[in-house]
Amino acid sequence: MLKLTFRNLAANKARFVMTTFAVVLGVGFVVASFVLSDGLRSSFGDLSDEITVGTDLQVRPVSDFGEPPPLDQDLVDRIASLDGIEVVAGFVSADDNAMQPVKPDGTTISSAGPPQLTFSWVADQGLGSFALVEGTAPDEPREFAMDIDGAEANGFVVGGSYDLVTPIGVVKDATLTATTRFGSDNSTLGAVLMHVSLGEAQRLFGSPGTVDEIGIRLAPDADATAVAAAISGIIPDSGVEIVDQATLNSEQKADFNQGINIIGNVLLGFAIVSLFVSIFIIYNTFSIVLGQRVREMGLLRALGADSRQIRRTVLGEALLVGLFASLIGLIAGVGIARGLIALFEALGASLPDAPTIVALRTVILALVLGVGVTVVSSLVPARAAAGIAPIAALRDGARLGSQSSRRRSLTGAALIGVGLMFGVYGLANPPGTTLALVAVLGLAASLVFVGVSLASHMLARPVARVLGWPIAAGMGTAGRLARENASRNPRRTATTGAALMIGLSLVSTVLIIGESVKSRLGDLLETSVQADYLIVDDSEAGVTSDLAAELAATGQFSAVTGFRYDEARLSGTVSEVVAADLTSLGRLLSLDVRSGAIPSDEAGDVVLLHMDQADELGVVVGDVVPAEFATGTTIDLTVAAIFADDTVIGSPIVPNAVFDSAGSADVHQWVAAALADGMDPDLAQPLIDQIQQRYPQVSIDSAAEFQARFEASIDSALAVVNALLALAVVIALIGIANTLALSVHERTRELGLLRAVGMTRRQVRRMVRWEAALVAMFGAMLGVALGVVFGWGAVTALPVNFADTVTIPIRRITVLVVVAAGAGLLAAWLPARRAGRLDVLKAISHT
């Protein structure tokens, strides 16, 4: 029987190529995600070694929560005087994008891409990991250095003078004194790495006389433990820790791996969706091909093969197809991984030279997934084939037996029910980790998909008839036959459509979530925000409080406040705390105060609490809540008001003075401003422009502009997700092409007859193409319907601040269905061409 398996495959090569293709793509992406992350992990591991190898010990501030206060710079000299120390240096590093150099063309480097990082220069290359390529290290104020690739890519040259956008405003005419190299091959992942002198770094990003961390290299004969003990003798008892090189290295690796794992897992997720879609295509192919071989199977049975042997032949075929596809997928996956690295490089991320690592685990997983998916998909067709009676050999038009329509629908309905229950349960009681939630929701969605594909054959005929009506009316007989063909085999239409349904349901879920979040933001800006301008730092590094002060000083605004964020421990629980100018606050945000009142900014140590948090803490207006800050300072705050609207801020709000006395950084994350009464926005614009020029890193937006920008950023995030989901849609379209090709083959005689009685080739092609369009539209509409259900579930589960009512982007979803139909037309291009080219005489006598 094994010989027969091989012969069958050899005879049906073409039919299996497309099936194989679906598996190849799915397996390919699984393999790519592993090869890519293994390669990156290895090269970033090397990079962490390189970064940390020169540092034997590091002294750094530490706190349980919030931002710990920096170290006293004197500590550097005191450590230097200890025995066994070769080099010691203090570091100051800026937040991502805190410093943005202005390019020769007058613009800054986009902060949407890889970050721009600035550090204080440390001459020792072992501690600092940087070497000078050209020029001299920055030493004076208004001097900086940049990594060689960043400088080349953005047109900075040594000796040139450039403006620097910094948290304290624009530094004019700074000199680029040097280009540098990070590690051995400047693997910056596209980040721009800059240096300024320690003094300049303290001026721009920190506070004078402090450092963020101290790096130490020991003398060759020194004992690390002894030196560490000596250091702990001179550092404060709490808030400072000493770590060794091994700890630094593993922290660095973990840091890199976090990013790598995200890339790997995202790829893996889409690969799994693709493989899942492949199941439907493989199932369909096996069913159709076996359906065409019923007589052959019957003959085998008549000649003495038992049903087990028939089943084994079919499963053997599936096994071989799966094995073949997995091996091709393995090779394709390595190619995809290389392609993705090339794509990252093209997008400007310079990756370290990642080795191509095909781990044994990757190979095994590729084979198990590829073969598993193929064999599982062929189980049902194999069982049906095993049930073929010997008499089928003699009967004309014998068909593959199958589950009764009723049982199929009931099974489908049951699966949908269980899937939805899983989904609702998962959303109502979200498990602890994101991975677990994704797993539960993924399982729920898979059950629903399979259920719908089983049950939807009941819908295939009526839906195809309704959708096909305009086609039949507008296209004459070819259109009418397209409609009949799409509804003549409802199960086939349902399974083929289901493959497309999966991709489209996910795409429309994403669109609905995006749209709901957008519309929620619109409502929120309308009801909760009264500010005329919102000033947001795109770099998220925060901006100096000077900006808000300058705005207020113009006298054209009735209220201006910046918002500072920190963490504090309130009655034992760590919570985010916001500081703002309380006098202005009430005129900028609608907090919906339920008890007490927002006091003036001079009210002293007060706090405004959201009602939920007040309940948790068990306090009312007038009670005192102690707040412990990361600096170690504890301040007793009196509850001045309890508010209900947490759309913008739900954290405790304190006056600026509280942050000042706690020692929190004076950096505004965002600023809100309201125009003075009667002030014309057009007249305010020059003022705004002036301030914008001094602080190019922020966007000063009116509420409408802010909304537009936010919506644009959501749209671009949606575009990325949908581009990845396009893979699943492409596989589904291959499935449609495959099914149509098999259907055309199955209907050879009928096509011959149609051609004989006068159907032109063009009419034949049109008939096949429109059948595909109908199948695609059926799948797309099922997908959109499911997408609405999933979207509704997701929006309901989202925190009410993100989205509260389901908004369906009808126009986009309509476009989606129309595009799917168009793609179906296109997918059927080849099968239609083949149908058109059938030799009439051979077709008529085809058996």
Add this chain to the structure above:
Amino acid sequence: MSLLTTNPTATDLVAARAINLTKIYGRGDTEVRALDGIDVEFHQGQFTAIMGPSGSGKSTLMHCLAGLDRITSGSIVIGGTDLTALNERRLTLLRRDRIGFVFQAFNLVPTLTALENITLPMDLAGTKPDPAWLDTVIDTVGLRDRMTHRPSELSGGQQQRVAVARALAGRPELIFADEPTGNLDSTTGAEILSFMRRAVREMEQTIIMVTHDPVAASYADRVVFLVDGTIVDDLVDPTADSVLDAMKRLGN
């Protein structure tokens, strides 16, 4: 014009004519001359049967005459149109508009009703059938109550009657029938054949039928005998016995 193709109605209008028709399959050693220089005319309003043993070329002749197959040399004229001059599209349109077909089996499109199958060529052309003529045809085949049924709901004989009705419905210049009773029992077959004969006699249709059954051939006005790709005999007003006699003569 050879002696064999002359017959009493030669002066009537010619529906189809083959001139020095040759059809060769394969090349070199494997070359097969399926049709070897055939000259023949088929007259309007006649029911002609083409007979011959297996491999005689009778089906090939029909396929070539009907524009389903390309010829190697010679020419075929259908009602004044030279088929050799037509491209694929024109041939298809000729089949659709001017020729009717009845095949041995699988005559009907399974997704269409009986009525839709009957009007299929006209629907493909986007023309309306003549309602009075359509009524006549449907009444003649006697399946008025079956018109909304799909082929799978019809018996084999009923399916063939629908096929004949389709061939007649467009009032084509010529109807080709390829073993139309090959899959039917003798009673049902006789019914179809007498129906075809009535179409020729009463409805002035022209039918060319390929068959190997002497009884079927006896329904025709004329029988043309083919052996090894050439016409070897031509009987007018045949009976089953005269056809059998002719076959015996050819067998020797």
